[in-house]
Amino acid sequence: MKIMVVGGGGREHAIIKKLKENKNISEIFALPGNGGIARDAVCINISATDIKKIAEFAVQNKIDYAVVAPDDPLVLGAVDALEEKGIPCFGPKANAAIIEGSKVFSKDLMKKYGIPTAGYEVFNDMEKALSYLETAPIPTVIKADGLALGKGVIIAQTREEAKAAVKSMMEDKVFGKSGDNIVIEEFLTGPEVSVLSFTDGKTVVPMISSMDHKRAGDNDTGLNTGGMGTIAPNPYYTEAVAKECMEKIFLPTINAMNSEGRTFKGCLYFGLMLTEKGPKVIEYNCRFGDPETQVVLPLLESDLLTVMQAVTNGTLAETEVKFSKKNAACVIMASQGYPKSYEKGFEINIPDELLSTTYVAGAALKDGKTVTNGGRVLGVTAVGDSLKQAIDKAYGNVEKISFKNAYYRRDIGAKALKAGKE
Ligand code: AMP
Ligand code: GLY
Numbered sequence: 001m002k003i004m005v006v007g008g009g010g011r012e013h014a015i016i017k018k019l020k021e022n023k024n025i026s027e028i029f030a031l032p033g034n035g036g037i038a039r040d041a042v043c044i045n046i047s048a049t050d051i052k053k054i055a056e057f058a059v060q061n062k063i064d065y066a067v068v069a070p071d072d073p074l075v076l077g078a079v080d081a082l083e084e085k086g087i088p089c090f091g092p093k094a095n096a097a098i099i100e101g102s103k104v105f106s107k108d109l110m111k112k113y114g115i116p117t118a119g120y121e122v123f124n125d126m127e128k129a130l131s132y133l134e135t136a137p138i139p140t141v142i143k144a145d146g147l148a149l150g151k152g153v154i155i156a157q158t159r160e161e162a163k164a165a166v167k168s169m170m171e172d173k174v175f176g177k178s179g180d181n182i183v184i185e186e187f188l189t190g191p192e193v194s195v196l197s198f199t200d201g202k203t204v205v206p207m208i209s210s211m212d213h214k215r216a217g218d219n220d221t222g223l224n225t226g227g228m229g230t231i232a233p234n235p236y237y238t239e240a241v242a243k244e245c246m247e248k249i250f251l252p253t254i255n256a257m258n259s260e261g262r263t264f265k266g267c268l269y270f271g272l273m274l275t276e277k278g279p280k281v282i283e284y285n286c287r288f289g290d291p292e293t294q295v296v297l298p299l300l301e302s303d304l305l306t307v308m309q310a311v312t313n314g315t316l317a318e319t320e321v322k323f324s325k326k327n328a329a330c331v332i333m334a335s336q337g338y339p340k341s342y343e344k345g346f347e348i349n350i351p352d353e354l355l356s357t358t359y360v361a362g363a364a365l366k367d368g369k370t371v372t373n374g375g376r377v378l379g380v381t382a383v384g385d386s387l388k389q390a391i392d393k394a395y396g397n398v399e400k401i402s403f404k405n406a407y408y409r410r411d412i413g414a415k416a417l418k419a420g421k422e
Contacts, residue, residue, distance in 0.1 A: 051077060
């Protein structure tokens with residue numbers, strides 16, 4: 001079989017490595033892939049958002065199955081375009097990907113169907129938003145409606161900060177049209193859990209839970225990033241919490257999307273906060289999370305392609321999705337200065353024995369060498385019988401990988417370890 005994976009980050013590398021365990025797959029193409037993915041797939045220089053070229057490539061190369069991994073091509077309708085050409089796909093159509101593509105849509109969906117989330121107001125008029133902020137409870141959370149490269153959420157600790165955030169989105173248009181509408185949301189507190197799930201629109205199968213570490217610095221300090229590391233499973237996500245989430249959040253969301261005529265097929269990501277009043281949805285993503293995928297898929301014991309095809313064919317209920325009882329940790333090695341400015345082009349050295357568990361996010365090939373080409377450069381994953389073992393192993397492996405100006409957090413999983421002991 002010939003498979004095509006759209007995207008080019010660590011998440012896509014993890015998906016490709018897992019797919020490769022299936023011996024029926026003869027070839028995997030990555031569009032565009034990256035310098036590290038090139039070891040595991042044929043990288044094709046087509047941008048993940050060039051929907052027309054992606055569909056043309058799939059037809060010309062007789063692709064048997066396509067996986068669309070990132071949010072933007074999904075929101076832009078990559079799956080619709082591929083299915084029109086008769087290519088079976090993993091991923092939601094555009095009318096369902098809107099669950100991530102528009103925060104106003106997802107908040108209104110949750111309100112309409114009684115799915116627990118933070119209280120909120122929507123604004124399309126800056127003056128009204130500013131006057132609302134005169135009396136809104138502080139801290140408050142300002143969210144741009146549309147996709148904003150993961151930067152469209154601002155937690156404002158003061159009224160002034162909140163107003164500045166509104167102005168930056170609605171007046172200065174820092175996120176372009178994504179800031180035409182904004183959501184102002186109640187600030188919630190509690191441990192965060194990421195739950196990725198497979199769904200064919202009828203059945204929802206949660207994968208193993210995980211915990212992201214979004215801030216750049218140790219002890220959750222510094223700027224928000226795309227994610228500096230992950231662990232799985234998340235110790236806060238007990239069986240009781242999982243049951244409550246299934247009843248109050250997962251199934252109601254799938255049913256709500258069906259009722260709206262927007263059946264969701266693919267990976268639906270639930271970003272949850274476990275508040276004193278129960279689990280609440282912080283965000284939905286219409287895709288696998290990054291770097292959650294780098295700890296979740298290594299624990300998947302079932303064949304990924306089989307599960308993905310069951311999602312496409314609507315046969316998920318009859319398909320086994322089994323996870324290992326072990327633990328996984330992923331430490332992101334980034335370029336010094338990320339998420340602000342950083343240098344690129346430094347040679348990356350990964351010992352051969354670590355290639356199978358290192359997921360490359362930002363690298364290019366230059367004169368036959370793999371060099372850094374992004375803020376997040378790679379994710380180093382390890383699996384262990386205990387969380388502590390997985391974390392220690394991952395950090396041990398980080399020590400064996402080198403590139404100039406490498407930066408990583410030293411405390412990935414520390415909070416989870418503490419929580420597990422409580
Ligand atoms: P998002 O881009 O929606 O994942 O938001 C980024 C991060 O902002 C989340 O992972 C949370 O840590 C935080 N966040 C988002 N919404 C809220 C909220 N209503 N209350 C508290 N924190 C939030
Ligand atoms: N790790 C969070 C995300 O993928 O959006």
